[in-house]
Amino acid sequence: MKVSEVESGEISKGASSSSSPSKRRMKRGLAIMDFILRIFAATSTLGSAVSMGTAKQTMPFATRFVRFKVVYHDLPTFVFFVTANSIVCGYLVLSLALSFFHIVRTISVKSRILLVFLDTVMFGLLTSGASAAAAIVNIAHYGNSSANWFPFCQQYNYFCGRISGSLIGSFIAVVVFIILILMSEISISKH
């Protein structure tokens, strides 16, 4: 019994280290696509963070009800959005090192599990920031009559355009993360 265990363990070890060239080619292809997608997602989140972080508008006139100036940090949700996008962008840039390591060494599995776990956490953080900001942007555009919340986009057109646009990059990165996680799964299963 014990002998057969050792044997089967040895066979499986041998099989994994000498995996077929087509499998290795496929894993390398996935690793290269992973690397490219990470750069793309990092650019998207950077664009979102910068676009939201620099959004402000000063009104040329003043009445009793309209404020003079609006900046993104007037709304705490937008601060969270910028923070989340910045963290995810930083993570993506750092993860390029590990992604490059996977192009060179196709058989490593533990580092892939670590990467896909961190990807999942960052995916959650980014989705969270983007959705929370989208909920606030929705109220900024349409207001809510039940809660007596006034849509401030009627005055701050330019500011609203900027904050709405900044959501796009974030949601693109969310989709990229889903693809990245799926690709990692496939790569791990070919172990």
Added chain:
Amino acid sequence: MKVSEVESGEISKGASSSSSPSKRRMKRGLAIMDFILRIFAATSTLGSAVSMGTAKQTMPFATRFVRFKVVYHDLPTFVFFVTANSIVCGYLVLSLALSFFHIVRTISVKSRILLVFLDTVMFGLLTSGASAAAAIVNIAHYGNSSANWFPFCQQYNYFCGRISGSLIGSFIAVVVFIILILMSEISISKH
């Protein structure tokens, strides 16, 4: 060249189908924990959906500024929250079948990849719903002086307690999803 490819493929196939008992035991253990965590997450999301879906409050008095009644569907974000939680709850109940299949058949890999992909998508949907609702609940509690948004929780205490409480179940399920995805990764890597 071709012969060696076929041979190595056969060896790896043989190794995977007769994987060591300890590996199989570990995979079965992970599958059982997966099953239990899914039931737990389904209960959490169901609780969240019901708690938010039945939240309403009628005021015993009326002034010129205070509305008489508030229900969750006055705010579109809360409708999204209830929908997202209901979908995820339904998915979790359906996925129990596949999870049970993994307890019985520990070696299947393709169904695990399908499951972890669907898990990731549902994780995104749930995080999105919970974060959007949290952003609105934050404004309901504290308002926003820059945007002239009034915190309606000052009048609707009971309603606000219900909607704040309903977020808890959702965020618990979010954490459970991260654990589920990590466990699936480990299980796939032991293939």
